Amino acid sequence: MPQGHETPETVYHIEKSPQGALLSIENFSLWYGKNQALFQVNMAVEKGLVTALIGPSGCGKSTLLRSINRMNDLIDGIRISGNILLDGIDIYSPDVDVIGLRKTMGMVFQKPNPFPMSIADNVAYPLRVDGIRDKKILRETVVNTLKAAALWDEVENRLQDNALGLSGGQQQRLCIARAIAGEPEVLLMDEPCSALDPVATAKIEDLMDELKGRYTIVIVTHNMQQAARVSDNTAFMYLGRLFEYGDTSRVFTNPKVEKTMDYVTGRFG
Amino acid sequence: MENCIVKNLALKNKSDPNQQSNEAGFASTKAGDHPRKSMTWDIKARGEPFLWGLGGALVLGILMIVGFVVLIIYNGFLTFFPKPIDRVSLRNGSVVAGELSRSEIYRPGPELLASLSEETRREIADRGGLVRRDLYRTGNFDLYNEDFRWVSDYEIAEISVPTDIFFVERIEWGPFIGTIRSVDLNGKILEGDSLTLSALRDAQRKAANRLASLHDIERNQIGAINHYMEKGRLKIRKEELTHGKESPEYRRALEEFKVESDKLDARYLELSKEATAIKERDAKYTMTLADIGGREKTIKLSEIVRYYPANSLTFPEKIRVYLSRWWEFLTQEPREANAEGGVMPAIFGTFCMTVLMALAVAPFGVMAALYLREYAKQGRLVSLVRICVNNLAGVPSIVYGVFGLGFFAYILGGSIDELFFPERLPTPTFGTGGLLWASLTLALLTVPVVIVATEEALAAVPQSMREGSLACGASKWQTIKYIVLPRAMPGIMTGLILAMARGAGEVAPLMLIGVVKMAPELPIDQFSRISTWTAVSCTSVFIFLTLDSSLGTRKLPSPWFTRPLFSLSP
Numbered sequence: 001m002p003q004g005h006e007t008p009e010t011v012y013h014i015e016k017s018p019q020g021a022l023l024s025i026e027n028f029s030l031w032y033g034k035n036q037a038l039f040q041v042n043m044a045v046e047k048g049l050v051t052a053l054i055g056p057s058g059c060g061k062s063t064l065l066r067s068i069n070r071m072n073d074l075i076d077g078i079r080i081s082g083n084i085l086l087d088g089i090d091i092y093s094p095d096v097d098v099i100g101l102r103k104t105m106g107m108v109f110q111k112p113n114p115f116p117m118s119i120a121d122n123v124a125y126p127l128r129v130d131g132i133r134d135k136k137i138l139r140e141t142v143v144n145t146l147k148a149a150a151l152w153d154e155v156e157n158r159l160q161d162n163a164l165g166l167s168g169g170q171q172q173r174l175c176i177a178r179a180i181a182g183e184p185e186v187l188l189m190d191e192p193c194s195a196l197d198p199v200a201t202a203k204i205e206d207l208m209d210e211l212k213g214r215y216t217i218v219i220v221t222h223n224m225q226q227a228a229r230v231s232d233n234t235a236f237m238y239l240g241r242l243f244e245y246g247d248t249s250r251v252f253t254n255p256k257v258e259k260t261m262d263y264v265t266g267r268f269g
Numbered sequence: 270m271e272n273c274i275v276k277n278l279a280l281k282n283k284s285d286p287n288q289q290s291n292e293a294g295f296a297s298t299k300a301g302d303h304p305r306k307s308m309t310w311d312i313k314a315r316g317e318p319f320l321w322g323l324g325g326a327l328v329l330g331i332l333m334i335v336g337f338v339v340l341i342i343y344n345g346f347l348t349f350f351p352k353p354i355d356r357v358s359l360r361n362g363s364v365v366a367g368e369l370s371r372s373e374i375y376r377p378g379p380e381l382l383a384s385l386s387e388e389t390r391r392e393i394a395d396r397g398g399l400v401r402r403d404l405y406r407t408g409n410f411d412l413y414n415e416d417f418r419w420v421s422d423y424e425i426a427e428i429s430v431p432t433d434i435f436f437v438e439r440i441e442w443g444p445f446i447g448t449i450r451s452v453d454l455n456g457k458i459l460e461g462d463s464l465t466l467s468a469l470r471d472a473q474r475k476a477a478n479r480l481a482s483l484h485d486i487e488r489n490q491i492g493a494i495n496h497y498m499e500k501g502r503l504k505i506r507k508e509e510l511t512h513g514k515e516s517p518e519y520r521r522a523l524e525e526f527k528v529e530s531d532k533l534d535a536r537y538l539e540l541s542k543e544a545t546a547i548k549e550r551d552a553k554y555t556m557t558l559a560d561i562g563g564r565e566k567t568i569k570l571s572e573i574v575r576y577y578p579a580n581s582l583t584f585p586e587k588i589r590v591y592l593s594r595w596w597e598f599l600t601q602e603p604r605e606a607n608a609e610g611g612v613m614p615a616i617f618g619t620f621c622m623t624v625l626m627a628l629a630v631a632p633f634g635v636m637a638a639l640y641l642r643e644y645a646k647q648g649r650l651v652s653l654v655r656i657c658v659n660n661l662a663g664v665p666s667i668v669y670g671v672f673g674l675g676f677f678a679y680i681l682g683g684s685i686d687e688l689f690f691p692e693r694l695p696t697p698t699f700g701t702g703g704l705l706w707a708s709l710t711l712a713l714l715t716v717p718v719v720i721v722a723t724e725e726a727l728a729a730v731p732q733s734m735r736e737g738s739l740a741c742g743a744s745k746w747q748t749i750k751y752i753v754l755p756r757a758m759p760g761i762m763t764g765l766i767l768a769m770a771r772g773a774g775e776v777a778p779l780m781l782i783g784v785v786k787m788a789p790e791l792p793i794d795q796f797s798r799i800s801t802w803t804a805v806s807c808t809s810v811f812i813f814l815t816l817d818s819s820l821g822t823r824k825l826p827s828p829w830f831t832r833p834l835f836s837l838s839p
Contacts, residue, residue, distance in 0.1 A: 071740060076647075103742030113737040115752055129743040129751070175737070182742060 022047040022216050023068065023186060028082035030063060030072070037063050040082065041242045043235060045186075050208060050217045052231035052248065054224060056268065060240040061220040065188050068218065069105040070098050086186075103130065106179025106215075110191040112171035114163035114178075119146075119155050122163045122174055126182035141181055149177035150207050169200025176207065180215065187211065189219040193226065205230050224264060228252050236260045349594035351587050354434050354446055354579040356561060357405065360426045365418060366434060366446050366561035367405030368579070374401050377421075389423045408436075408444040409560050416443060430580050437558065437576040439568060443605060446579075447560040452570075455553040466578075472554060476570035479551050486544045494537050501526040506692035618704070622783075623773045625708035626715065630768055633712070634719025635761060641720070642727045643749060655724075662717035670778035673710030678702055678782060707783035711775060715768035722764020726757035 023045035030038040038060050045051050053061040066072045068084060070091060083090050091101055103126070114122050121128075123145050124138045132138065142159070146152040151173045155166070163174055172192060179187060189208075193201040208217060208230050221227050227234055228248060235245040236259070244251055244260040255261045262268055352368040359365065377400050382390055393400055402421040410416050437445040451460035454472055459465075508522045554570040574597075577590050601611030637658075645651045682700035690698040699705075730753050738748040754761075 069740065071736065074736070074739070099742055099744050102740060105740075107737075107740035109733060109737065109740075111733060113731075113733040115734065115737065116756055125738070125743075125751070126741040129738075129741060129747045178737075178741060 021045065022087060023218075024083075024085040024088075025064075025068075026083045026085065028064075028067065028084060029080065030060075030067060031079040032075070033077040037240050038067075039241045041237075043242060043245055045216060045218060046233065047216050048213055049232040050212055050219060050230055051233045051235065052227035053218065053220045053235050053237060054222065054227050054263070055237035056263065057222065058239075059237045061237050062190055064237070065190055065218060065220050068186070068188060069102050069107060071102075071107070073098065103182055104184050105186045105188055106176075106182065106184040108172070108175050108179050108187070108189045108192045111195050112168060112175050114166070114171050114174050116162065116164060118160045119163050119166070119174060120159040123177050123181050125178060130182065145177045145181045148180065148211070149173045150203065150210070151177055167200075169196050169203060172196060172200065172204060173207065176204070180211065185216060187215045187217045189217065191220055191222065193221075193223070201226070224252075236263060238263070349591050349598070351436065351577060351579060351582060351590045353430060354436060355405070356429045356431050356434065357420055357425055358427045358429075359420070359424045361424070364561045365405055365407060365420060366431075367407035367418065368436070368446075370404040370406050370417065372401055372403045374399050376400070385423065392423060406444075406446075408446040409566075411442040412560060412564055412566065432578065432581045434561070434579060435558070435576055436579045437568075438574040438609075440572045440574060440604065443609065445558055445560075445566065445568070447558045447566075450557045450559050450565060453553070453555045453557070455550075473570055473573055473576075476551065476554050476573070479547055480571040483544060483547045483551070486540055486547070491537065491540050491544070494533050494540070498530060498533055501529050503692045510691050619773055622704060622708050622711065623769055625704070626711045626772045627765065627769050629709055629712035630715050630719055630772075631765055634716050634764070634768070635723050637716070638720045638723035638727060639749065642724050643745070643753075658717050658720050662721065664714075665777070666714055666775045667777035667781070669710055669714045670781035673706055673713070673778055673782040674702065677706040677709055682706065702782045704783070707779055710778050710782050711772040714775060714778065715772045718768045718771060719761075719764045722767065723757070723761050726760025726764070727753060729760065730756045 021044040025041055025043040028041045055061050072078050120142050123142045193204055231248045234248045234251045236243050238259055244257045252264055354368055357365045376398055400421050402419050405418050407418050433448050435449055451458055505522045505526055508519045512518045551571050555567050556570055557565055557567045559565050598611045600613050604610040678701055685699040686697055734752055735748055738752045
């Protein structure tokens with residue numbers, strides 16, 4: 001952490017708690033033991049839009065993303081301060097059911113992690129753990145979700161095959177299908193295409209376009225071109241601080257903060 | 270060494286100017302020029318000696334194991350094969366008949382040589398001072414007081430193979446080797462020409478049936494009567510303990526018992542009369558055998574387990590005898606102080622005990638490992654627990670036996686006895702060694718193995734899978750149940766199998782907590798023969814695994830102290 005570095009102002013082009021904000025991050029800080037990883041992050045994620053988090057490695061993007069569905073709770077020694085509000089409810093308040101919270105969000109990880117079950121079982125898993133046993137509902141959901149994830153045509157004949165037999169891109173789309181099977185409100189994607197080839201990446205970016213209206217998507221990416229292509233709002237983070245947040249087109253063409261300009265032009269990171 | 274090689278190559282190439290120095294690419298170096306290039310010739314770098322050494326050691330190990338197994342199988346499989354019986358006439362006039370067991374060559378000492386005749390000594394000297402002696406299984410322990418006999422080659426006058434000699438396996442006294450003189454079927458005598466194998470077979474089968482029904486009467490039916498009588502007596506004792514000798518309940522119980530016992534006594538008289546009748550009838554069917562020297566012995570037909578003319582069997586008949594001996598080995602109880610019969614109680618006991626042990630160890634081991642790995646906060650305390658669990662795996666098994674005896678048998682069993690079976694005291698019901706306590710003790714012994722294996726299997730499940738499941742909204746338990754456990758299942762099964770293999774082979778705990786030669790009655794089994802087996806099983810496991818080398822190696826001469834002086838079988 002550079003000492004004596006004055007906190008720059010973050011530049012907003014969206015108001016802090018607009019009407020359309022689904023997810024409101026207010027003065028959120030996070031410590032891994034003694035090390036502080038996030039410094040007073042303030043952000044509002046709009047409903048139905050794609051928000052990208054960009055920045056160099058180690059800037060805290062994944063940490064922020066995982067804080068949204070409280071996956072950081074799994075790590076020992078985490079301490080937070082500030083709030084994250086989902087629809088006005090503070091998700092870190094002690095009377096919030098973490099599992100219920102995670103059911104309202106879907107997460108896709110960097111490396112595809114399908115379960116060692118059949119494709120259909122993979123997609124139906126969120127419903128099964130929710131207690132839904134009705135085979136008709138499960139089957140319907142599997143079909144619709146796989147269609148929505150643009151995977152149906154490729155797997156409709158082999159729904160009972162093991163999911164680990166799919167290719168990388170197909171596995172990632174399967175994970176996306178699994179993430180949206182439970183009808184979440186927010187879809188969190190942590191560098192979903194970094195382990196895939198360009199063709200698969202293109203397919204997933206198309207998918208994100210299709211899913212946009214129904215779901216609110218927050219995507220972490222270190223691929224700036226992808227952020228520019230896919231997202232509506234972009235947040236630039238560096239060393240745990242949110243430097244700039246606003247409309248994608250404006251952030252990339254006319255960034256207000258010097259660091260952002262340096263990053264998007266490729267001068268560092 | 271490198272320089273030496275390089276130099277040699279350089280010299281080689283110098284002396285042969287026609288050879289293409291660039292063929293191998295490195296042959297043209299001079300000493301010290303490009304030292305690196307000589308590495309390919311360096312044996313140490315290529316590693317071939319090590320490869321040959323490792324491969325050779327592996328092959329040697331495999332050969333030893335395979336050779337050992339083949340040797341055991343070969344000898345074991347041949348054990349039950351019916352052998353021909355030789356009739357050996359000795360020079361001193363006596364005759365020995367028996368199965369050739371084995372031979373060995375030895376050098377007779379001076380005292381032995383001094384006792385022989387001049388001619389014999391010359392013969393031995395001609396053969397370089399070595400004598401061969403053969404071990405014959407002569408059987409007829411009741412006649413000769415020994416089962417085997419050594420015959421040296423200088424004693425032998427002639428060896429022949431008589432066709433009419435029989436090998437008769439009996440329930441008592443081991444086998445009889447000799448000829449069948451006659452058969453007495455309740456007055457009807459068969460001998461000479463009328464003594465056909467088919468008639469004999471028929472009669473023997475009937476005798477075997479008689480024996481079976483006698484057994485049934487004695488063991489099952491009379492045993493049932495005894496059981497009821499015991500129950501009645503225990504009931505009275507219970508009333509006495511709870512209410513005292515003066516109470517009306519006690520008196521009522523006494524009266525009820527009197528009525529009951531009169532009935533039972535009557536039935537017992539009936540049954541014993543029946544049993545006596547069968548025994549008397551049975552005694553009328555006898556076979557008179559003669560050993561090779563002519564001494565006669567009469568035995569009851571029902572005593573015969575198996576008989577065959579050893580030298581006149583066709584190959585299929587030999588196979589039949591062989592297979593029937595194998596069947597007896599696997600399904601019968603042992604007799605003659607574990608030198609004859611079968612190992613069924615041991616098999617059954619081991620099986621029962623291993624199953625019970627697996628049922629006890631699996632849930633506890635897996636749950637403990639799950640808690641340690643998934644739920645407990647990792648820190649000093651958990652590491653300490655883990656170290657302790659690993660140490661438990663190294664504790665000598667007899668310590669477990671002592672613990673099992675003290676805790677399970679005396680404390681737990683004693684308390685159960687006092688609470689539920691006070692009327693049987695001081696005869697312990699649960700307060701002594703037995704199948705249940707032995708299984709639990711062995712479960713305790715093998716739990717560390719399961720815990721360690723399960724922990725390893727759980728740790729091998731990738732964290733990404735767990736996170737994926739949690740991100741789908743599953744609780745921790747659901748993640749474990751649907752994702753982690755199925756994925757870790759092969760490792761858990763490996764741990765379980767290792768535990769079962771270890772537990773089934775442990776003997777020391779059984780010495781203390783499993784030794785029950787013959788319980789008159791176990792509270793959990795009632796009337797079937799299985800009760801005898803469960804009672805004998807643990808001891809059988811112990812005995813068969815440690816003390817008894819004669820089962821399966823029946824060729825060995827039984828030392829005199831294991832030969833029974835009288836039958837101890839129940």
